[in-house]
Amino acid sequence: MREDHKMQGYEALPALMSRMTGDEKHGPSATSTLDVLWTLYDRVLEVAPERLAAPERDRFILSKGHGPMAYYAVLAAKGFFPSAWLDGFGGFDSPLGQHPDRNLVPGVEFASGSLGHGLPVALGVALALEQRGIPKARVFVLLGDAELDEGSNHEAIALAGRLGLRRLTAIVIDNRSSSHGWPGGIGQRFTLEGWAATELDGHDRDALFEALSAEPGQHPRVVVAHTRAKGS
Numbered sequence: 001m002r003e004d005h006k007m008q009g010y011e012a013l014p015a016l017m018s019r020m021t022g023d024e025k026h027g028p029s030a031t032s033t034l035d036v037l038w039t040l041y042d043r044v045l046e047v048a049p050e051r052l053a054a055p056e057r058d059r060f061i062l063s064k065g066h067g068p069m070a071y072y073a074v075l076a077a078k079g080f081f082p083s084a085w086l087d088g089f090g091g092f093d094s095p096l097g098q099h100p101d102r103n104l105v106p107g108v109e110f111a112s113g114s115l116g117h118g119l120p121v122a123l124g125v126a127l128a129l130e131q132r133g134i135p136k137a138r139v140f141v142l143l144g145d146a147e148l149d150e151g152s153n154h155e156a157i158a159l160a161g162r163l164g165l166r167r168l169t170a171i172v173i174d175n176r177s178s179s180h181g182w183p184g185g186i187g188q189r190f191t192l193e194g195w196a197a198t199e200l201d202g203h204d205r206d207a208l209f210e211a212l213s214a215e216p217g218q219h220p221r222v223v224v225a226h227t228r229a230k231g232s
Contacts, residue, residue: 020072035208068100145186148178
């Protein structure tokens with residue numbers, strides 16, 4: 001493996017993130033996702049730089065794409081692109097834009113940034129995988145708590161539960177950004193629509209691994225990750 005694609009561990013992430021500068025990296029929003037992203041790419045997702053087009057790979061969609069700093073750092077640490085790219089974050093000639101672009105960044109499955117689109121797209125991907133007869137591939141989507149205010153998410157939550165999309169897992173970063181909150185909590189919002197819900201500390205990587213690697217049941221799953229970092 002070339003030096004600029006060298007695999008790096010969790011301890012390298014702070015230094016990798018520090019290479020990206022500017023307010024557009026949305027530091028608090030990105031930091032709140034870091035442990036979830038690392039757990040997914042280090043221990044859960046069946047995806048690798050050399051198998052980006054494998055039909056049976058797992059799919060990950062970062063719905064809250066306006067804070068991609070941690071996402072880029074994790075992808076660089078896992079060898080999807082050279083870590084030197086991080087230095088040009090947000091620049092005119094950089095592939096690492098302020099929202100991730102699937103046409104420019106290896107490993108990115110979905111160009112995101114406008115809130116409210118990730119979960120509906122993930123639902124569609126899960127349906128397509130079923131229709132194509134790809135039995136093992138799973139779909140994971142990472143959202144923010146305030147993002148759930150978007151009406152498109154209400155519709156996707158309801159439809160996924162009705163269809164019993166067992167290979168779909170939503171991870172909601174609850175950093176208390178929602179203006180109005182959810183009566184009974186975020187987990188109850190999903191369980192009312194037929195999802196299986198787990199709530200945990202979003203910085204506990206072992207708990208995250210246990211929840212995210214669990215065998216699919218008969219319902220879509222939501223993992224509500226409570227975090228300390230503020231941000232939308």
